[in-house]
Amino acid sequence: MDKEYLAKQQVFISEFFKLRNKQQKLIEEIEKLKKKKKAVILVHNYQLPEIYKIADFIGDSLELSRAATKTKAKIIVFCGVDFMAESAKILNPDKIVLLPVLEAKCPMAGQVKIEELKELQKKHPEAATVCYINTSAETKAISDICCTSANVIEVVNSLPNKKIIFVPDKNLAKYVSRYTNKEIISWPGFCYVHHQFLAQKVREAKNAFPKAEVLAHPECPSEVLDLADYVCSTSQMLKRAKESKAKEFIILTEMGMLERLKMEIPDKKFYTPQAKICIQQKKNRLESVYNSLLFEKYKIAVPEVVRIKAKRALDKMLQVSYAR
Ligand code: 13P
Numbered sequence: 001m002d003k004e005y006l007a008k009q010q011v012f013i014s015e016f017f018k019l020r021n022k023q024q025k026l027i028e029e030i031e032k033l034k035k036k037k038k039a040v041i042l043v044h045n046y047q048l049p050e051i052y053k054i055a056d057f058i059g060d061s062l063e064l065s066r067a068a069t070k071t072k073a074k075i076i077v078f079c080g081v082d083f084m085a086e087s088a089k090i091l092n093p094d095k096i097v098l099l100p101v102l103e104a105k106c107p108m109a110g111q112v113k114i115e116e117l118k119e120l121q122k123k124h125p126e127a128a129t130v131c132y133i134n135t136s137a138e139t140k141a142i143s144d145i146c147c148t149s150a151n152v153i154e155v156v157n158s159l160p161n162k163k164i165i166f167v168p169d170k171n172l173a174k175y176v177s178r179y180t181n182k183e184i185i186s187w188p189g190f191c192y193v194h195h196q197f198l199a200q201k202v203r204e205a206k207n208a209f210p211k212a213e214v215l216a217h218p219e220c221p222s223e224v225l226d227l228a229d230y231v232c233s234t235s236q237m238l239k240r241a242k243e244s245k246a247k248e249f250i251i252l253t254e255m256g257m258l259e260r261l262k263m264e265i266p267d268k269k270f271y272t273p274q275a276k277i278c279i280q281q282k283k284n285r286l287e288s289v290y291n292s293l294l295f296e297k298y299k300i301a302v303p304e305v306v307r308i309k310a311k312r313a314l315d316k317m318l319q320v321s322y323a324r
């Protein structure tokens, strides 16, 4: 083996251990701060594995909303994106809710234009408005009920209205329309991560791994969902992969979910035909969580008039709340 190669390898190994020691130190400091400040850290499934290590709870949007209603902590640090932290604040006005990185914003949540939605509601006064949890507090405030990928079918079918305005994800709207007799008026929004999945790539993956079960997130386009064995939220993927007799799975959602699956079910295999990453979900790092706890930033604030109305939509969802 040549000397230059060995020298490079030594540098790499020493850098690796430096980084690991730094991460370990940060994890210990975060744990101390968490205790001192009576804080809880809620973590979405798409977060980096290093963030899993400081989590009090890891889950999908529905589970995290439920966890936010149950915690007795004074501070909630939300490792996810803006609408998740905002939902926690809507449900917990007396707690401090922190988002470690302000730029961790879900682009789809910003796709609803309030004035345009009000116009649509005026045009269809008989329709109920269902908003995906991936929306702003303002959108939730003018919606009848909220939903997540885990309960969208139950939520839509729980309503007496025959017409539903559904915001903002057109793929999720198309998915739910398969399971209801109601007329769905869909907003033209989408998630830039899931919208990129291609049916052809899924077919190729199925040919390569014919025994694999296909689990897809309902934010994927409908021609992709047609190829799936199960369409489900991120945490429902975990449940299904644990319970299934299958040993291999093709996973159609953001890459971070594969980390959670591999961590929890190390004896099964998980593949993805396209490695898609949500840049916004990946902005949270151990350093930012540490600073967030230390300086209590960035505090989520929702004007009280908006919060009260938005809470109604979230509460209604939590009452329906049959997790699929
Ligand atoms: P889940 O609620 O299924 O975790 O989905 C959240 C999300 O942002 C999907 O892109």
Ligand code: SF4
Binding pocket: 081, 106, 107, 108, 109, 134, 191, 192, 193, 194, 254, 278, 279, 280, 281
């Ligand atoms: Fe938003 Fe899509 Fe990222 Fe989920 S994966 S947080 S929907 S951009």
